Amino acid sequence: MKTIHLIFIVLIIFTINSCTSPNKSPSEGVNYPFSNINCYLRYLEENRELQAEMTFRTDSNIAIEGNVFLNDEIMHYKNLPSVGMQYRLIKNAVFFDSSYTFSYIERHGEIVRYNIGLNKFENLRIVSDGLSKKKGGLLIWDGEALDTEDGLVFILTDSRGNSFSINHSGISKGNKFEIIASHVNNLATGPATLLTTRKKTVSYNNEKVRKLLRVEYYLKAIKFEVKE
Numbered sequence: 333m334k335t336i337h338l339i340f341i342v343l344i345i346f347t348i349n350s351c352t353s354p355n356k357s358p359s360e361g362v363n364y365p366f367s368n369i370n371c372y373l374r375y376l377e378e379n380r381e382l383q384a385e386m387t388f389r390t391d392s393n394i395a396i397e398g399n400v401f402l403n404d405e406i407m408h409y410k411n412l413p414s415v416g417m418q419y420r421l422i423k424n425a426v427f428f429d430s431s432y433t434f435s436y437i438e439r440h441g442e443i444v445r446y447n448i449g450l451n452k453f454e455n456l457r458i459v460s461d462g463l464s465k466k467k468g469g470l471l472i473w474d475g476e477a478l479d480t481e482d483g484l485v486f487i488l489t490d491s492r493g494n495s496f497s498i499n500h501s502g503i504s505k506g507n508k509f510e511i512i513a514s515h516v517n518n519l520a521t522g523p524a525t526l527l528t529t530r531k532k533t534v535s536y537n538n539e540k541v542r543k544l545l546r547v548e549y550y551l552k553a554i555k556f557e558v559k560e
Contacts, residue, residue, distance in 0.1 A: 462557035
C-alpha cells in the first residue's frame with residue numbers, strides 16, 4: 333500500500349509540473365506577429381496640415397482587433413499586400429502639438445503606446461544681414477538646442493531656381509545654426525528662399541519587434557538676400 337501511495341504522489345507532482353512552466357509568462361506568444369512597427373508624423377506649417385501613418389509589417393494575415401489611434405482619434409485602415417497593414421490620419425487647419433501618441437490594443441489586452449514629439453522650435457530667422465558668400469550667415473530659433481535624435485534639413489533656392497541642401501543631424505550649439513560661406517557660394521546673388529524641415533527619429537532595433545518613430549515639421553519659407 334505504501335508503494336502504491338508513493339507512486340500516486342509522484343504522478344500528481346509530474347502532472348502539475350507538466351502543466352506549468354516557470355519560464356513562460358501568461359502573455360508570451362499571444363502578441364501580434366509583427367516584425368516592424370513604424371510610426372510617422374508630418375506637419376506642414378504653410379497650410380497647417382497634419383499627416384500620420386502607423387505601419388505594421390508582418391507575414392501573417394492576422395489583423396488587429398479594434399482601432400488604432402493617434403492621440404484620441406481613430407486612424408483609417410489600409411491593407412498593404414505582402415507587407416502588412418497601415419493606418420492613416422490626415423487633419424487640416426490644425427496646430428502642431430509638442431507630443432503625439434500612437435496606440436493600439438495587443439491580442440492579450442494590453443494598450444501599447446508609442447510617443448513622439450519635438451521640443452519647442454519657433455520663429456526661425458536669419459539674424460545676419462542676409463547670407464554672404466564671404467561670411468556665410470547665422471540662423472537662430474526660439475527654443476532648445478537640438479538633441480542627439482534631432483535633425484535639420486535646409487533647402488536654399490536662388491532667383492534662378494538653383495537649389496542647395498544642407499543636412500544636419502544631432503546636437504547643435506545652442507539654439508542656432510551657422511551657414512558657412514562655401515554653402516552660400518552655390519547661390520546667385522539677389523533674392524532667395526529658405527525651406528526648413530525640423531525632424532526627429534527614434535529607433536529600437538535591439539528588440540524582438542523593431543520600432544521606428546519619426547516626426548517631421550516643415551516650416552514656412554523664409555525670404556532673404558544672397559550677398560557677396
